[in-house]
Amino acid sequence: MIYRETGQFKTTYASDQQLFPILQDRVFVIAFLVFAFGVMPFIASEYMFRAILVPFLILSLAALGLNILVGYCGQVSLGTGGFMAVGAYAAYNFAVRVPDLNLLVVFILAGACATLVGVLFGVPSLRIKGFYLAVATLAAQFFIDWLFARVKWFTNDSSSGSVSAPPLAMFGHPIESPAQKYLFVLAIVVVFALIARNLTRGAVGRAWMATRDMDVAAEVIGIRPLTAKLSAFAVSSFFVGVSGALWAFVYLGSWEPLAFDVNRSFQLLFMVIIGGLGSILGSFLGAAFIVILPLALNQLPTKLGIGLSTAMISHIELMVFGSLIVFFLIVEPRGLARLWAIAKEKLRLWPFPH
């Protein structure tokens, strides 16, 4: 009853094309942002910030990037972990070699490096597709892992190959406390989500989706597959690269290539598919699901006072996690975002569904 757009008339094209055409959506999003920026920093515990919110936001950003590639452009990639690593190591090198560079500039440059590498490894997508492409992007994953483990220049000759980020600061203000880190990451993620949302609505996004839905038809109506696919790889890798830099700088602090191994790629693909292919919201929902579920499963038995051994808890965690993935895929193969959309649709008609 509350969620209904009756009476909201669009009198200009601009208002018809705005980001959230329905008033209630707008209110909800704004309220949510106010909550995230204004209320959350005061109520969340340190554990909440450091172990849940920050990793969730950073991985959402990576999932967002991957969703642009897989969900909007239809190019399956298993090299996301590698592109994150490129972002992380590029950021490290810029930060260490060019001291006093603004942190945002560092992250943007890191994203740019990831873009270059992403486009390079995106070239095979012009010849091969589907699972073959997915496996081909694994080449990127393994090559990049190896590169950062082997070439000492990238790790500033660190004897162990592990590098650690310099202290974070923006315009002279240190970013140290968990709440500061959270706000910093949140601000970046919101900006990127906005960019993604607008890109996917625009001409570029339509070209991606056309390529995804039927590449031959897309070509016929004048969309160049080369530009469409490579631009998707570029934008996606930029997002992923920035998230890799954030993951390394803000969450881990100190890392090695193993932090971006192939399991990370699979984890991100999980997020995108569970969350919903081709949906900005889905990237966030998927990330929340994949980040929080294992932690919740892991802590639940202890919280409930069930005396299970750590090993058994971990095994059960794996089993329940696997089963839930299958369960959600069966219930709604188009992801959590689709469930959300159905709920909204129902809400519109409620309480008179007929």
Add this chain to the structure above:
Amino acid sequence: MTATARNLTFAFFALLVAGAVSPMVIGSARFPQWLEVALGGLLTGVLYSLVALGLVLIFKASGVFNFAQGAMVLFAALTLVRLMEKMPLAVALAATLAIMFALAWLIERLVLRPLVNQEGIVLFMATLGVANFLDGFGQAVWGSQIYTLNVGMPKEPKIILQGTFEGGVLVDMEDLVAAGIAAALVAALMLFFQKTATGRALRAVADDHQAAQSVGIPLNRMWVIVWSVAGLVALVAGVVWGSKLGVQFSLSQVALKALPVVMLGGFTSIPGAIVGGLIIGLGEKISEVYLGPAFGGGIENWFAYVLALVFLLFRPEGLFGEKIIDRV
């Protein structure tokens, strides 16, 4: 495929072969070493083929890219090794096989049937879920220690051709026996697919689901059968790898090793899985031993993928893949 692309492919592989064979030509003293590496690579390749075979079987019949194959290998090996503590080998083998068949039936019932007609990527993700489940389940039931699986494989290597070359050529007997087993399995599968009614039905399903169904082939049962066969392949792979490495969690990682193989050989070709495995195994070992030192080592992991990738760029349908005219 254009003539240039074909020529380029040939040129690439000619270069590769030249690089691989060069130690043989340059100095005869290094030839036995090269032979050892090549042999080691080929034997490892056979083991890769074994896992790839499981992948291809399932992909052919049900269009599922089964990432759980690695987890199935681990699960089969764990089950076998723990059952062997309580019963003789033959009984344990039979029991494990029965469990793998039950597993195949369960997967078909609980995972595949509800997901029928979904996109490939969704099915792929579902098998990742299955892999997670099996990893947890196997360890919860059977434990996560390292177990020694002793099925009587020879452990000590043999030195052959000592008369021909100084120092002889070392052959890993365990790998040789493993390769023999793999070859026997492949031959048996070939017979099964070519000669039996069920095999023919499976091939029909692989060619065209709807056509197969319309002539009365029960799709569901075929899927159970093919997953059972994949379970059998997993068991054999588990025995071979488990006896080599000990039965432990990392066995599930061998699935990753099979990916470049299927990429090279094509997802739908059994001979492709075998030849692809051999090429990848050979390429990996030769590159690691002869190119590795120049790069600081550890290159075999990505080299296999790059090898397959470069090949695919020139020949997108893979080694023996079906030629589909699809140029975009």
Add this chain to the structure above:
Amino acid sequence: MKHATRMKAAAFALAAAGLLGAAMDAAAQAKEIFVPVLVYRTGAYAPNGVPWADGFVDYLKLVNARDGGVNGIKIAYEECETGYATDRGVECYERLKSKKPVVFNPLSTGISYALIDKVPHDHIVLITAGYGRADSVDGADFKYVFPMLGTYWDAADMLVQHVKKKGSLKGKKIALVYHDSPYGKEPIPVLEALAKSEGFELLKLPVTHPGVEQKATWLQIRQQRPDYVFLWGWGVMNSTAIKEAIAVSYPRLQIYGVWWSAAEPDVLPAEMAAKGYNGLALGHSAEKDNPIHKDMIKYLYDKGQGTAAKKEEVGSVLYNRGMLSAMLTIESIRAAQGKYGKRVVTGEEVQWGAEHLNLDAARLKALGVEGMMQPVKTSCMDHAGVHKARIHTWDGSQWSYTSDWYESNSKLLRPMIKASADKYAAEKKFEARDCSKAM
């Protein structure tokens, strides 16, 4: 609708139980010292992680059961599964941090690296007994990090000392087969320095995680025929290495593992064929008959309260190492109590305790671990406390010591530690402590 109501009720009950549990945790905290236990009991490294974790937890249990805690203060502990993954380790750290822990033992070089940056802010001590970052021996730069018992740089130096005893290393070849991670790469700078001064050639052969693919590595070893192979592996990589060594007929006598590559799970899969394989023993090997083990059996296992699945695991190499790690943790707490009073001490106070640890021979005997480790004396300058180890060899069924004690060459290592630690401080932009002024 009824179904939905029931679900809601269940969810409510769950949440309430969670809250209750949290409240109870908080109440229990006040009178106990909390020691978190990061473990990996599942995944690729579980075979090695499990005995370590069992030993660690058993010691904490023993302190509570036998002594009623440390000076009357009970030890509370909680396990957290990391799976040897850095991000899970960091999550565990954040999760357990709320319980006011005093000491973390991460049991992973990767996690140690990630936590080293975090512990100074949170005032929590990080004990990395036998692993971790080699330059953290320097307490001036690494105030809260204690690589007790020895680092990988010590290990590399001592292994070279051992093989040098068999004849000059000039013109010899040593191959380092290492886990391609910070753990495996740690010894490289020292080995490179030694290669220069001793005149041997160092072959570096990385093995990718998890280490099941080593055929090419060992074929290279067969071709190059190095005089010695140093094995720097963990988990399944060790047993695979030994099996591949057998498959290329490389003599096991010439293989030397670091202390993490020389335990039962590493040699058992290869069984008799591993005979002659050597490893560095971090003070202890498999020892089952010390007073401490008898206490374990008496106070825990006879009452059915042991952590290990089988009683036989008590006293195995990694079990002992976990046990000693827990002992160092407890002794650091005890030392802190000695200065600050017999109460629940804080992380800062335990830092003082860990820095002024003095376990002499008499104390070790009283603890029931005589012969399992050398006396430890830490200071601001030396957070390791001891730099000694000896070699033990697998005879097909058990480990036995085959060498005297070695002590790492501080003339070589000290400057390297200093340089590396200073570089860390410069990168992190902080001032080192002045050790002469540290109390």
